[in-house]
Amino acid sequence: MLISGGVGCYCHTSLKPEVSSVNGSGTKILIVDDEESLRSLIEIYLSNNNYEVISASNGREALEKIDRDKPEIIVSDIMMPEMDGYELLGILKGSAEYSDIPVIMLTSMDEDMDKIHGLSAGADDYMTKPFNMEELLLRIEKLLFLKRRIAGAEYRFTESQKLLDLTKEELLKAHKQLKKIMLESLEGLVTALEARDKYTRGHSERVAAYAGGIAREMNLDNIDTIIIAARLHDIGKIGVRDNILYKGEKLTKEEKAIIEAHPVKGAEIIGKISFLRDIVPAVKYHHERYDGTGFPEGLRGDEIPLAAKIIAVADTFDAITTDRPYRKGLDFDHALNELQGNAGTQFDPVVIEYFLKILNTK
Ligand SMILES: [Fe+2]
Known part of the structure; x- marks a missing residue:
């Protein structure tokens, strides 16, 4: 069953193991849509799947919530009053602090050119209304899974780099010490010769x-x-x-x-x-x-x-x-x-x- 958005069920049961391992567990998610009933439906569904849902009715309100609550992922409509989804997306992807937050565009703009425009503007995923709630959840979890995998790889890279720097430092120290000993030995030879x-x-x-x-x-x-x-x-x-x-x-x-x-x-x-x-x-x-x-x-x-x-x-x-x-x-x-x-x-x-x-x- 579709939501027009309409939704078929309020829980999900068929995720692949690696993606389902993401699990809401308190992850903050921001839903930006000017349609209050749709926001509420998504909120109920995601809350049932252990997400902490924050919502906003337009881009401007969304920016305030992002500053305050630091969500890990955002689902945003495009056509909204005050600030639309494109403007919000542009601000986020141009910001050093928030460009890493994945954004899913969820919109009734379903032409191919709309999708191309949305993805080119920096959206990490693009879904059209009417939509299936379980599919939305799967897409959210896939993006979170990728984001965490990248963060894990970056962490491991930084740690390896630190280890490498440390090893390099130790090697330089040992090399310096070796040079000192070698020099002292040669000076000792000269001293012995002259003595x-x-x-x-x-x-x-x-x-x-x-x-x-x-x-x-x-x-x-x-x-x-x-x-x-x-x-x-x-x-x-x-x-x-x-x-x-x-x-x-x-x-x-x-x-x-x-x-x-x-x-x-x-x-x-x-x-x-x-x-x-x-x-x-x-x-x-x-x-x-x-x-x-x-x-x-x-x-x-x-x-x-x-x-x-x-x-x-x-x-x-x-x-x-x-x-x-x-x-x-x-x-x-x-x-x-x-x-x-x-x-x-x-x-x-x-x-x-x-x-x-x-x-x-x-
Ligand atoms: Fe000499």
């Missing part, structure tokens, strides 16, 4: 401090990289035998060649560690000279990476201000004079200028 000789003890730490100071004064954006490079600049000496490395007297030609291979050896060691690749050029070229007479490649001027030129100044300053087996360390002023005297030949004059600036301001 075997009283003249070189603490050398790399001091070079890192001076190089970091110059980099800061020059306002560079890779200060940390330069400090790490300075800390590890002589790591290539690890493969050099003690009797050559700490020989007090003049080195033979072969011994000199072995010592002078340490920047390249160091670059090879560092180059194998992916997160330290940035410092390879600084390690490899820290014995180049500004005038092109250094080693390993005889680079000159701006061919030499800036980080390497900074380390060269810091390295030499520490070497000449600390005692060596064959001479006492120079005092501060003499060391500065020596650096200045070699600006433009051994050292980049710009780097020297910045180094003098920080020393003079201390």
